[in-house]
Amino acid sequence: MTTTPNPGIFASLLDPAQRADPYPLYAQIREQGPIRLGNTPVVVLSAYRDCAAVLRDRAASVERHHASIPMGPTPVHDLAGTLSSELSGTASMLFRDPPDHTRLRRLVAKAFTPTVVRGLEPRITAITDAALDRAAERGELDLVQDLAYPLPITVICELLGVPLRDEPQLRRWSTLLARALDPVSATTAGRTEATTMVRANNELHEYFEQLVRHRRTRPSNDLLSALIAAEESTDTLTHDELISTCALLLIAGHETTVNLIANTALALLRPGHRHQLADLGAAPAFTGAVIEESLRYDPPVQLVPRIARDAITLPNIDIATGDLIVMLIAAANRDPDVFTEPDRYDPARGDRHLAFGLGQHFCLGAPLARLEATVALTRFARRVHNPRLACGQIAYREHVTLRGPARLPLTFTSIAPATRPDGHAEPAL
């Protein structure tokens, strides 16, 4: 174990200069082994073996009240805090241990099984094609703004029953709340930002309160109506849990998938990988392998926190009850003890990554994210001819926990019309 009296190495994760390529820094952190930040009850894990063990360990809680330090923007959180306790919304499954976690997850799990999700493929294809048609009409394509973002936000809004016309407002709240997953700075700027996040969270919750009031009187065939029915007819869902679940599904359902689509496209648009992009269009079976390798190589969620509610012993560190554990899953995904030449992008490796987590909080939306990415990238590869990056420097979103480009403007020679499996052009939506 390394104890860092000067925890600068971890603090540098917050440095905007790291956004373009945090992987050399992750490698430095990983080489030090498990790190305890000075005298604080904060532990940073970056080896695959350690992260996988803690993700599976029932002593590793997601409930913030187990923390021995207050979880808010206090000085120690300069390095490793999250705002979660300040925010309402912690009633969702993501912040609950069993038995509450089991009860809440079971309520929505059936909407996200691989079989149910497969049924969404025609709609996901139609949304993707409509997005590419709009880009073809304009003669311009920013892969993030025109495809990677509109697809998952449309899908999750339709599933939940959230009107898509409210998207601009939802986007603003969601962007701010995604920042609440980051370690925050206790500087004045950090505190101001914290206030903005708390306000955004309150506004999003008030938005869902209004939507629930409206939908109670006019139920529909959507997840929101199903959750309202569960709240009304049984004692398995409180009102607070209903609202928090909606907010979680909305944010988790798109903030991550946008990055998976964009990070994958980016990997394949880089010199040396364009043949793989061509194979994507020609050989759909190859697409799954490409997506799994992108999840390993450049995961949309870079770190995941836990609190030790009991002591946890790992080979090189003893974690005490109440310690905050920060798991750098993006570092674990490039652990040379598990992956040969981990910095090489190689779709032939298989899917042994931690990008969706592990154990009981394993991502509920993984089948949906995989399907959306498969459809988006396959249609992109088939329809967009000779795509090239139109920018030298990639502008990344400012988030630390969630990682993906803010924009990916492309040049291309043409965008082919959408075709049905029988080879005929699809009608535009």
Ligand code: HEM
């Ligand atoms: C590429 C896209 C995605 C990635 C990389 C991703 C990643 C993750 C990770 C790492 C976790 C575990 C967090 C933890 O252990 O603390 C998680 C949980 C979760 N994800 Fe995803 N996610 C993605 C897409 C989605 C989608 C499309 C949905 C759809 C609704 C979704 C819903 C959830 C939910 C509800 C949880 C909480 C599960 C639980 O606590 O039992 N995710 N996700």
